[in-house]
Amino acid sequence: MWKFIVRRLVITFPQLILLSVLIFLLAQAMPGDALTGLVDPNIDPATIDEQREKLGLNKPWYEKYIEWVGGVFQGDLGQSFRYKIPVTDLIEERIVNTFWLSVATLIFTYMIAVPLGMISGRYNDTILDSSITGYTYIGFATPLFIFALVMLWIFGYHLQWFPTGGSVAPELKPGTLEYVLSRIQHLLLPALSIALIQTVSTVQYLRSEIVDTKQKDFIITARAKGASESRVYNRHILRNSLLPIAAFFGYEITTLITGTIFIEQIFSFPGMGQLFIESVLQRDFSVVNAVVLLFGAAAIVGALLSDIILSIVDPRIRIK
Amino acid sequence: MTRVYGLSRDLDLWGDLMELGKKETQSQQNTENNPTGLKILWSELRRDKLALFSLILLIVIVVFVYGISFVMNQDEIAKVDLFSIHKPPSKEFILGTDYGGRDVFGQLIIGTRNSLSIGFLVTFLSGVIGVAFGLVAGYFGGHIDNILMRVLDFFQVLPFIMLVIVFVSIVPNYTIIAFSLIFTAFSWMGVARLIRSKALQEKELDYVQASKTLGTSHFKIIFREVMPNISSLIIVTMTLNLASNIGLESGLSFLGFGFPESTPSLGTLLSYATNPQTLEHRWWIWFPAAVMILVLMLAVRNVGEALRRATDARQRRG
Numbered sequence: 001m002w003k004f005i006v007r008r009l010v011i012t013f014p015q016l017i018l019l020s021v022l023i024f025l026l027a028q029a030m031p032g033d034a035l036t037g038l039v040d041p042n043i044d045p046a047t048i049d050e051q052r053e054k055l056g057l058n059k060p061w062y063e064k065y066i067e068w069v070g071g072v073f074q075g076d077l078g079q080s081f082r083y084k085i086p087v088t089d090l091i092e093e094r095i096v097n098t099f100w101l102s103v104a105t106l107i108f109t110y111m112i113a114v115p116l117g118m119i120s121g122r123y124n125d126t127i128l129d130s131s132i133t134g135y136t137y138i139g140f141a142t143p144l145f146i147f148a149l150v151m152l153w154i155f156g157y158h159l160q161w162f163p164t165g166g167s168v169a170p171e172l173k174p175g176t177l178e179y180v181l182s183r184i185q186h187l188l189l190p191a192l193s194i195a196l197i198q199t200v201s202t203v204q205y206l207r208s209e210i211v212d213t214k215q216k217d218f219i220i221t222a223r224a225k226g227a228s229e230s231r232v233y234n235r236h237i238l239r240n241s242l243l244p245i246a247a248f249f250g251y252e253i254t255t256l257i258t259g260t261i262f263i264e265q266i267f268s269f270p271g272m273g274q275l276f277i278e279s280v281l282q283r284d285f286s287v288v289n290a291v292v293l294l295f296g297a298a299a300i301v302g303a304l305l306s307d308i309i310l311s312i313v314d315p316r317i318r319i320k
Numbered sequence: 321m322t323r324v325y326g327l328s329r330d331l332d333l334w335g336d337l338m339e340l341g342k343k344e345t346q347s348q349q350n351t352e353n354n355p356t357g358l359k360i361l362w363s364e365l366r367r368d369k370l371a372l373f374s375l376i377l378l379i380v381i382v383v384f385v386y387g388i389s390f391v392m393n394q395d396e397i398a399k400v401d402l403f404s405i406h407k408p409p410s411k412e413f414i415l416g417t418d419y420g421g422r423d424v425f426g427q428l429i430i431g432t433r434n435s436l437s438i439g440f441l442v443t444f445l446s447g448v449i450g451v452a453f454g455l456v457a458g459y460f461g462g463h464i465d466n467i468l469m470r471v472l473d474f475f476q477v478l479p480f481i482m483l484v485i486v487f488v489s490i491v492p493n494y495t496i497i498a499f500s501l502i503f504t505a506f507s508w509m510g511v512a513r514l515i516r517s518k519a520l521q522e523k524e525l526d527y528v529q530a531s532k533t534l535g536t537s538h539f540k541i542i543f544r545e546v547m548p549n550i551s552s553l554i555i556v557t558m559t560l561n562l563a564s565n566i567g568l569e570s571g572l573s574f575l576g577f578g579f580p581e582s583t584p585s586l587g588t589l590l591s592y593a594t595n596p597q598t599l600e601h602r603w604w605i606w607f608p609a610a611v612m613i614l615v616l617m618l619a620v621r622n623v624g625e626a627l628r629r630a631t632d633a634r635q636r637r638g
Binding site for chain 1: 470473474477478479480481482483485486487489490563567568570571574575576577590593594596599600603606610613614617618621
């Protein structure tokens with residue numbers, strides 16, 4: 001097991017380095033640098049060049065890269081071209097929103113996946129099972145953004161059960177109970193929209209896992225010992241099937257990132273995804289780079305965590 | 321005498337050999353009578369009524385969309401008419417008009433055509449890269465496989481949508497070709513992984529070993545011998561990919577990073593729904609496009625799933 005974990009870690013570092021090089025090269029290819037927008041057009045070009053030299057903008061790319069990485073490790077992601085404030089300040093407020101959106105989404109995803117997968121697997125080939133399978137089939141084919149638009153249209157505008165945008169009602173003050181409730185209320189519809197689509201793969205996995213396990217010898221033994229049907233399912237089968245699913249959360253991060261970009265745009269939810277799209281449209285590339293770096297690193301680390309957890313729960317995955 | 325005897329015996333042997341040869345050709349004919357990959361795909365498709373219906377529906381949509389957009393005056397559709405902004409569906413405009421007074425129905429047809437075309441193109445391009453990558457990794461195995469798979473892992477873990485958006489926004493002279501190339505660069509990994517695992521199994525089979533012994537070049541074994549043998553899997557994967565690529569393209573166009581503005585896609589029509597007024601009150605602009613994407617994706621998937629069952633003898637219905 002340790003061997004697997006070490007090997008997996010060894011693979012992760014080159015991935016992170018590659019990601020940072022990729023983003024750095026992208027940044028070089030993007031128009032504009034730290035001086036963009038700060039310079040008064042009337043200043044003599046020679047003075048600008050002097051300033052560039054002073055700031056180290058004329059150095060060869062590898063020196064700049066090392067400086068940049070050093071900055072990232074000290075929490076310096078550069079200045080926003082547009083707002084003239086450190087990128088970290090811009091991200092700080094947004095990342096909290098996206099974090100809670102992701103947490104809510106993951107909770108909903110598992111809340112939907114576990115019961116549906118269990119029912120579908122336990123009573124397989126019944127009407128109940130085929131309707132759940134039908135849902136997963138359609139869910140697989142439905143693009144998230146279309147589903148979210150329809151959800152917003154029905155529950156946000158027509159039925160008006162949920163707010164249609166923002167992360168909190170504007171007149172409330174932080175710290176009060178109403179504030180927290182309002183935030184939760186703003187989270188529900190976006191999180192549910194992602195979860196209902198994202199959950200289908202987990203439902204399918206759980207179903208096939210249970211259908212498989214049902215016929216294994218140790219289940220027949222458990223039945224022969226006289227364990228009740230609910231005990232067989234809850235204690236014997238679920239214990240085997242739930243852990244791998246719980247470990248999937250790391251892989252879900254990549255899906256979640258894609259999800260938040262669409263969802264935050266549709267529900268005008270002020271998170272990282274919206275910040276990303278806004279910054280791209282405003283050509284504020286220092287912010288774009290920072291967001292891609294953070295999300296990319298999150299996806300890589302997420303996959304690492306899932307692989308490690310899976311290797312602990314499922315010995316078949318370990319390398320001999 | 322002995323010579324003659326020997327000759328006759330030799331002749332007998334010759335006759336036996338001829339006989340054997342005949343049997344050989346017969347058994348070869350027998351295997352030719354066995355259904356080949358494509359025939360199995362077709363028979364499975366015919367037995368699955370839903371898939372067959374989906375296939376017919378797809379053909380009808382493709383013919384209709386490409387046919388009409390050929391006849392239709394596209395400048396007429398792109399023309400802004402300020403006197404007929406946001407008209408609800410009527411006899412003149414079957415699906416009403418958008419914020420520029422443009423005919424939504426016409427945009428739907430052209431959008432469907434554009435989305436389908438880019439879907440086919442990207443699926444083909446990423447299929448070519450993915451199949452080649454997967455075959456090489458799986459066939460050679462060992463260190464080559466190990467290195468190639470680490471590259472693949474890296475690409476697969478990257479947030480696809482974000483990188484496409486970044487590339488789209490920094491490419492100078494942005495065109496549809498540039499878009500499809502960027503799209504392809506980040507969407508070949510799924511195919512590659514699948515083909516690789518199949519190629520790993522395939523290379524252990526006798527015919528590959530035999531070819532190697534005969535001194536056939538690796539290139540020829542990979543692309544002339546292994547690839548045709550897994551062609552049905554390639555077809556299935558590409559079909560299923562077509563569905564997801566249509567979805568991804570419309571998603572990117574929805575965010576405003578797909579097709580250039582002058583060419584509408586289904587996602588462009590949906591992006592009008594980011595205006596709350598349009599979303600709430602003018603369903604005719606975005607809802608038909610949403611239904612069209614769903615129909616296309618479900619239909620392609622139905623066909624793809626039927627084909628997938630056909631490649632796995634245990635799951636076949638026919």
